[in-house]
Amino acid sequence: MSRSLCVLMLALILVSCSGGSRTPPRNLDDACSIARERPEYMKAFRQTERKWGVPVHVQMATIYQESRYRSDARTPHRYALGVIPMGRQSSAFGYSQALDGTWEEYQKETRSRRSKRNRMRDASDFMGWYMTKSNRRNGIPLYDTRNQYLAYHEGHAGFARGSYNQKSWLLRVADDVASRGEMYRLQLMACGMG
Numbered sequence: 001m002s003r004s005l006c007v008l009m010l011a012l013i014l015v016s017c018s019g020g021s022r023t024p025p026r027n028l029d030d031a032c033s034i035a036r037e038r039p040e041y042m043k044a045f046r047q048t049e050r051k052w053g054v055p056v057h058v059q060m061a062t063i064y065q066e067s068r069y070r071s072d073a074r075t076p077h078r079y080a081l082g083v084i085p086m087g088r089q090s091s092a093f094g095y096s097q098a099l100d101g102t103w104e105e106y107q108k109e110t111r112s113r114r115s116k117r118n119r120m121r122d123a124s125d126f127m128g129w130y131m132t133k134s135n136r137r138n139g140i141p142l143y144d145t146r147n148q149y150l151a152y153h154e155g156h157a158g159f160a161r162g163s164y165n166q167k168s169w170l171l172r173v174a175d176d177v178a179s180r181g182e183m184y185r186l187q188l189m190a191c192g193m194g
Contacts (some may be wrong), residue, residue: 024069031060031184032191034069044124052128053135057188059127061181062152065173066097073097073119079106083085095123098130106130126164127152134159146174 010123027033035042067073074093081109092099094117098106106126107113115122134140134151138159141147151159153170164170188194 018160020073024187028064028069031187032193035188035191035193036067038120041120041124044121046100047121048124048128051125053142053186054128054131054148055143056194057185058131059124059147059182060184061177062127063095063123065149065177065181066092067095067154068097069095071095071120085091094118095120096126097165098123098126102130103159146178147176 010156025034025037027037030149039050041134044054045059048054049056063142070091071094073095096117103126104119106129107115110125110129112122112125113123117123127147130152131140131142131148134148134156135142138151140147140151140159147159148162153174154163158164164174185194
């Protein structure tokens with residue numbers, strides 16, 4: 001076998017064994033399409049729902065808002081004087097856009113040191129863990145997509161203080177997340193996956 005053919009075969013094997021697709025599903029406005037295209041996502045969402053109680057549609061709508069289903073999503077860069085790079089706006093990364101510190105807390109509490117923010121199974125589990133804390137600390141029902149999203153964005157203490165009330169743009173985003181969650185819920189019911 002030629003050397004280039006061996007290299008090509010090795011590359012194909014490595015790609016097939018990697019952590020999944022880096023590109024988002026094609027139709028992010030259709031929960032059933034997402035489920036059919038990425039059955040591993042649905043498996044992760046259902047596992048999180050069983051473990052933590054967070055409904056699939058709440059997870060899906062939050063992940064849509066946070067990363068648009070991009071495994072390598074990051075916050076934009078900041079620039080001084082409009083041209084000098086100053087780093088990213090935050091350490092948020094992956095499907096769930098979890099911050100470094102919060103992700104480390106999750107890994108420690110759940111004893112999942114090998115979890116990765118760019119793996120849907122782990123991002124979904126993180127979201128279940130975080131939203132369960134929001135339920136315990138702030139009394140937010142697990143099915144309340146809007147308020148779960150506000151607590152997810154603002155943090156537990158920020159939500160308790162009502163910091164989101166000073167951010168009209170965030171309230172609009174939370175309404176959009178809630179609408180998307182309801183859309184996903186109805187779609188999943190219609191195609192027998194809900």
